[in-house]
Amino acid sequence: MTINAASCRVTLEGVTKVFDGNVVIDAIDLDIKAGSLTTLLGPSGCGKTTILRLIAGLEMANAGRIRIGEQDVTALSASHRDVAMVFQSYALFPHMTVEENVGYGLKVQKVAPAERRQRVDAALTDVGLAGFGGRYIDQMSGGQQQRVAVARALILEPKVMLFDEPLSNLDTKLRRSMREDIRRLQQSTGITSVYVTHDQSEALAVSDEVVVMSAGKIAQIGTPEELYRRPTSTFVATFMGDANILKGMAVGGGGAFSVEIDGYRLALSGVRPGVSVGPVNIAVRPESMRLLRPGTGEGLPAEVRSWAYVGSSNEYMVDHRGDEMFVVTPAGSEVFRPGEPVLVAIDPFGVAVI
């Protein structure tokens, strides 16, 4: 596949979408960098798919502007926007062969049959389906159908590729290898891509940037690591994996911030701008917590409520003065039984002030 020289950014300015009186997208501003793979992540009903469809031109914004590159596409129909979409259901035409499906866009563009055949073959080779062109869709497995859908989208060398939960119909193993393939194809072509998913691990694995959405608004934008390590809200903290939300007191200032929780002091390496001294909420990842026997170190005093062995780790629910906390310790570490008193030690690396 040739490298697309001119990647385009996609910008949304104050985009609003209303369905039957419900504001589904609420004045969103979003700047998707040229050549990046940006994921829209959020629970169902948060509006992520609507944004994708607004960019595609399958829905029209009630207010605001959408630009692809320098072109304002707000009022353009889907067929004039130079985007390609991979659908959740793949949306492969059942009455056409694989070849006809992939070559459909070229045929619409009136590309000569010889060139069309050549480009279809190239696209099928790119997705590892060389030689499958003559088959019908119902003769392909789920993973193969997924690849056909990707090939069909790629072949037009669109300015923007849109993926609507493309892996949700595949089993876990296939999902991992497919998402790597998508990532590889996206990076080799450099086509700006927008990817919708509700699976945070998928989002973290494929994205340059993740946009977390909640109820029609953007909750936070950042790289996968920023979102995981520095969530700015309880919603983002709990949506991006498990998190224990604790109340604490921020002390210090300048370069040296620390947080005190019930007298247990944690020195933080860095906090987001805007945090001031005083009471704060902090989010702690369960795997950043360790359990100690009382008297063997510093930590929050607690009592083990339940314990589960899940193979790669131990999962505990512990009770700290009436607050439940979820703690994950590596397999092979010391095991505590329900009812035992413990100290919960926290690694400052996994702590975020929100």
Place this chain on the structure above:
Amino acid sequence: MILLSPSDADKSGRAILAWSAIGIVAFAVLPWKALDYGLFDALASELWDAVGWRLGVALPWLPTLACLLLALRPWRGVEPGLAFRLDAAVAAATVISLLIGSKMVGLPLGLGAAVQVVVLGGIAALAVARLGYVQGDAFMTGSILLITGLVVTFILFPISTILIKILVDAQGTFTPFRFFEIVTSAGFGRVLLNSIVLAIAVGVSTTVLGFVFALYAVRATSRFRGLIRIFSILPIITPPFVVGLALILIFGRSGTINDALLSLFGAGGLLVPEGSAGWFQRSGYIYGFTGIFLAQTLAFTPVSYLVLHGLFGTISPALEEASLTMRASDWQTFRYVTFPLLRPGIANAFLLSVIESLADFGNPLILGGDFDVLATEIYFSIVGSRLDYSRAGALGLTLLSISLAIFLIQNRWIGRKSYVTVTGKGTGGHLTAMPEWMQRACGVIVYGWIAFNAVLYGSIFMGGLVVNWGADYTPTFAHHAELWLAGLGYGGWPSYLNTMKLALIAAPLTAVLGILIAYVTTRKRFVGRGLVDFGAMISFAIPGTVMGVAYILAFNVPPIQLTGTALILVISFIFRNMPVGIRTGVSALSQIDKSLEEASLTQRAGSLRTIVSVVLPLLRPAIISASVYSFIRAVTSVSAVIFLVTAQTNVSTTYILARVERGNYGVAVAYGSVLILTMLIVSILIDHFVGRSRVQRRVAWKERKA
């Protein structure tokens, strides 16, 4: 919120220019005014005199100047959003003032004007799409405008003229109480009561019979249950009143039964002593309630059978098996599991039959005697010298309200309930056979009915082959000879050929329009969808006679003057049978994932291209079956067309009815039998053709798999 690049705006500007040019050409060369005898029967000189600029009237210049204005677009320099708004406003204002002007001047619109209206609609669609409506899609916007325009013009406008007819009298005075005067006048209550009693009786009888049939077809172990299918199709391809004719042949005053009884018990009968006056006189018992009830029961049982048969198929055998494993007997399972699941379907079948019975016109016409019902009373208010349009309107409105109310109940309340069970997913398990005694009881009813039908249909075919059924049973070909051997311009041929021609023109248009409406209302959101939905719903519920009255009231005067033409028959076929297309379209579209179309759109195919290469191929079987069914319904329909035909545009059904009125039963049933045979051949051919292609597809698919 227009933010187009100048080049896009230019492109639309050029498209608008092209459209306007067509509008101007239409003015220059096409007959702008409607012609008295229709487009195809007019002389060349009449056509030429009707061309827009030769009429010497100001009205044709109005849309033409609007087209000129749109071609020049003096506002093209302004901001595109405003420019497109101006385009749309000019187009819309012109169409509205054209219609009003035509009504005021009394100049009926013809082909040229129609082309100009379409041109202005096209321009409005382009402009509106450019403003970002309907996903910015000009073709879809155009289709929506077209559909809305057609539904308003040919469904809502005619209905509204009935209302106006009642509210305003011939002198133009407002008469708000006219409707109440009519409905409280003598005789009205009796007619209304007759209609309702008949409809309920027919509803009950067809539902019971349909239920028994469905039960037998699905659950009996008899080898003969395939027969049910044939006899369930027959009434569909038979003009409903032909069944009534058959009843007259058998039960009529000089029918077979009367003859038989007379020859046994009448004066000089076999079992009557010499010299006695006999104990039996000829009786007309079949005319009136009994006859209509019997004829409608025969005609509409298949409707309820098909509804219930469809529903039986969707009940998962696993539910019954579950009941049986919990030690319920066959009967208990039927009583507590199967029957409750069928209840919504039973209500559905009942209400559909009631609507059919209320709307039926042919049977009450020939069998009614003194038993007047709403559908025929509407006709009798107009026919002959009475010409009481406000009475016809009031009767029509009453009938429409009842049908609409029943339809709403059926659609909103029960329709939804019964659809919930239709999942289309086959589940495992075997159907439980009926208990032996039930099977036997059902068998008696089913085979009795089939035998009765066989006698009736036999009498239709035989009746045309004897001199005079009831009096002279000498075999003869005279009736058929009179109809078919006098040359193509005589006997039955003109009406037969006319019917086939009009039905063949109307059928594909009906299917396409219905499916397009289904597509637009299920897949698109747009302003005015409520209007299209409402119009479609009216078309589902409207009885043919009401539509006939509405059409002559609406299309007898400018702006749209169509009465007496063949076009109005085609239009009435299309809008009367549109529900067939809509129903087929809705159910076929529900099988097609919406994202298939979206995939095509994002592949840069426009919506026209998407429909042609993705939607239509997938809908092909639906389009074919909808066309066939519309064709059959057009050929067999009588209620609406009887108001609209003329001597030149006579159709088969009205020809047959005219012969019945003159007492030529032999000729009437001879023609009827030919019509039934035609429909039978058409449906078998198409079924064979479509059926085979389906098999071929399956075979091809299997080969691919292998």
